[in-house]
Amino acid sequence: xxxxxxxxxxxxxxxxxxxxxxxxxxxxxxxxxxxxxxxxxxxxxxxxxxxxxxxxxxxxxxxxxxxxxxxxxxxxxxxxxxxxxxxxxxxxxxxxxxxxxxxxxxxxxxxxxxxxxxxxxxxxxxxxxxxxxxxxxxxxxxxxxxxxxxxxxxxxxxxxxxxxxxxxxxxxxxxxxxxxxxxxxxxxxxxxxxxxxxxxxxxxxxxxxxxxxxxxxxxxxxxxxxxxxxxxxxxxxxxxxxxxxxxxxxxxxxxxxxxxxxxxxxxxxxxxxxxxxxxxxxxxxxxxxxxxxxxxxxxxxxxxxxxxx
Ligand SMILES: [Zn+2]
Ligand SMILES: [Zn+2]
Numbered sequence: 001x002x003x004x005x006x007x008x009x010x011x012x013x014x015x016x017x018x019x020x021x022x023x024x025x026x027x028x029x030x031x032x033x034x035x036x037x038x039x040x041x042x043x044x045x046x047x048x049x050x051x052x053x054x055x056x057x058x059x060x061x062x063x064x065x066x067x068x069x070x071x072x073x074x075x076x077x078x079x080x081x082x083x084x085x086x087x088x089x090x091x092x093x094x095x096x097x098x099x100x101x102x103x104x105x106x107x108x109x110x111x112x113x114x115x116x117x118x119x120x121x122x123x124x125x126x127x128x129x130x131x132x133x134x135x136x137x138x139x140x141x142x143x144x145x146x147x148x149x150x151x152x153x154x155x156x157x158x159x160x161x162x163x164x165x166x167x168x169x170x171x172x173x174x175x176x177x178x179x180x181x182x183x184x185x186x187x188x189x190x191x192x193x194x195x196x197x198x199x200x201x202x203x204x205x206x207x208x209x210x211x212x213x214x215x216x217x218x219x220x221x222x223x224x225x226x227x228x229x230x231x232x233x234x235x236x237x238x239x240x241x242x243x244x245x246x247x248x249x250x251x252x253x254x255x256x257x258x259x260x261x262x263x264x265x266x267x268x269x270x271x272x273x274x275x276x277x278x279x280x281x282x283x284x285x286x287x288x289x290x291x292x293x294x295x296x297x298x299x300x301x302x303x304x305x306x307x308x309x
Pocket of ligand 2: 023051278
């Protein structure tokens with residue numbers, strides 16, 4: 001009966017009752033863990049993962065709040081890495097929360113280099129004559145000023161802070177601050193970051209299972225606007241040789257063709273399939289909590305067992 005209702009609702013909403021890719025303000029989302037759990041409840045989800053960028057901050061709180069609402073959680077993280085100037089995100093599931101110091105040690109260079117990029121943005125905003133960062137001449141002061149809860153001051157939080165003070169549209173600010181798309185990516189993708197192979201290794205060390213996040217967006221996130229499937233298949237081949245466990249097949253920006261392609265790779269190499277929305281609260285206004293259809297709650301429970309084994 002319950003299942004029947006779920007399927008009906010699911011079809012109507014066109015999304016799953018699970019979501020394995022959510023961000024809170026402990027990385028670059030707009031919502032606290034509490035508000036995020038409230039939306040998860042409101043949307044009727046049964047299984048979720050919080051996958052903050054490069055940090056386990058927020059996990060314990062999220063698990064505690066979700067458990068109280070009888071929602072199943074798989075611990076998660078999304079690690080930033082770089083392959084030939086392309087941003088490659090590696091999701092880690094079932095990671096041990098006691099491995100936080102190990103993670104932080106490995107990701108300190110990533111945090112530092114991304115915070116340097118945040119300071120570049122702050123200096124550019126000052127140069128534009130927008131006087132809201134006066135006196136905030138280091139990352140500590142910027143973090144305090146914008147009330148950041150993350151080890152990395154994200155561009156999202158900076159732009160939304162400026163928007164809240166000036167009312168300038170975020171898209172307009174983006175165009176004012178970045179000269180071009182590649183200018184933006186030069187600040188976001190740094191050689192100091194881990195390689196995807198190192199990120200996969202780190203997830204393993206943390207006791208979790210590694211998943212290549214949204215492969216269909218990798219090229220679009222690089223220094224090119226052309227989609228180059230060869231780069232993606234190079235990355236997948238490299239990671240398969242190095243212990244990758246799965247691929248995020250169901251993702252809002254993946255086309256049907258891409259999902260079919262990744263599904264065939266998953267089948268061929270016996271990998272796990274995950275599904276996520278990449279919801280960042282009000283910073284991703286087009287997205288809602290709940291992954292695109294493809295993974296049901298029973299699949300989620302099987303994944304939970306596997307990732308925690
Ligand atoms: Zn990502
Ligand atoms: Zn994400």
